[in-house]
Amino acid sequence: MKWKVCGMREMDNIQEVAKAKPDYMGFIWAEASPRYVGEDFVIPKDVLGKTIAVGVFVNRAVDSIIDLSKKAGFNWVQLHGEEKDKEILALKKAGLTVIKAISVSDIQDVKGLSLAPDFYLFDTKKGKQTGGTGQRFDWNILAAYTLDKPFLLAGGLSKENLDEAIELGKKYPIHAFDFNSKVEIKAGLKDVQEVLEISKRLAEN
Numbered sequence: 001m002k003w004k005v006c007g008m009r010e011m012d013n014i015q016e017v018a019k020a021k022p023d024y025m026g027f028i029w030a031e032a033s034p035r036y037v038g039e040d041f042v043i044p045k046d047v048l049g050k051t052i053a054v055g056v057f058v059n060r061a062v063d064s065i066i067d068l069s070k071k072a073g074f075n076w077v078q079l080h081g082e083e084k085d086k087e088i089l090a091l092k093k094a095g096l097t098v099i100k101a102i103s104v105s106d107i108q109d110v111k112g113l114s115l116a117p118d119f120y121l122f123d124t125k126k127g128k129q130t131g132g133t134g135q136r137f138d139w140n141i142l143a144a145y146t147l148d149k150p151f152l153l154a155g156g157l158s159k160e161n162l163d164e165a166i167e168l169g170k171k172y173p174i175h176a177f178d179f180n181s182k183v184e185i186k187a188g189l190k191d192v193q194e195v196l197e198i199s200k201r202l203a204e205n
């Protein structure tokens with residue numbers, strides 16, 4: 001099973017987490033997030049050789065995302081706002097792989113979705129907060145998702161619920177698990193030991 005560590009920010013921590021070989025690392029360009037990397041952040045070249053970097057955005061203009069992708073060095077984007085198919089298709093046309101995050105609290109949230117994104121990421125809906133809530137949604141809702149398109153599972157994933165998540169991966173087209181605040185010492189700083197443990201357990205499955 002593939003996995004992603006999202007909300008990376010501190011350089012030493014990025015290097016340490018990269019050693020655990022997550023398939024994806026997420027870097028957040030959203031000012032309101034405590035995990036915001038800042039406009040001038042550039043993903044270290046050696047890290048790009050070890051993982052796929054994902055730029056994470058909330059309602060940012062397409063041109064600005066494309067500019068940043070060239071400056072910062074990512075080819076994948078994850079969109080957490082009200083981005084529409086037109087924007088998703090424009091990003092894909094620019095050569096970016098697009099993950100569209102969907103906030104889930106109800107079966108209606110996973111129904112009637114478009115085929116435009118490359119992947120969906122199902123995350124927990126919690127008021128106006130767009131990510132990194134550390135809360136799980138009711139995974140039974142996933143039974144209402146009928147597209148063949150694989151998705152990333154997010155929202156409060158941790159070593160505690162990993163076995164349950166792995167079981168879920170046998171039932172649904174889960175492309176990757178997304179870990180964030182539940183593997184943190186503080187916002188943006190991941191617990192390397194926890195990340196290594198997760199990596200080991202996923203490799204065994």
Ligand SMILES: O=C(O)c1ccccc1NCC(=O)[C@H](O)[C@H](O)COP(=O)(O)O
Pocket residue numbers: 006007026028030033034035056057058080123130131132133134135154155156157178179180181182
């Ligand atoms: O994590 C953030 O601060 C964040 C802010 C704005 C948009 C997205 C954000 N995170 C994106 C993610 O993919 C998270 O990993 C996902 O929401 C799950 O987080 P958590 O519930 O803490 O595991």
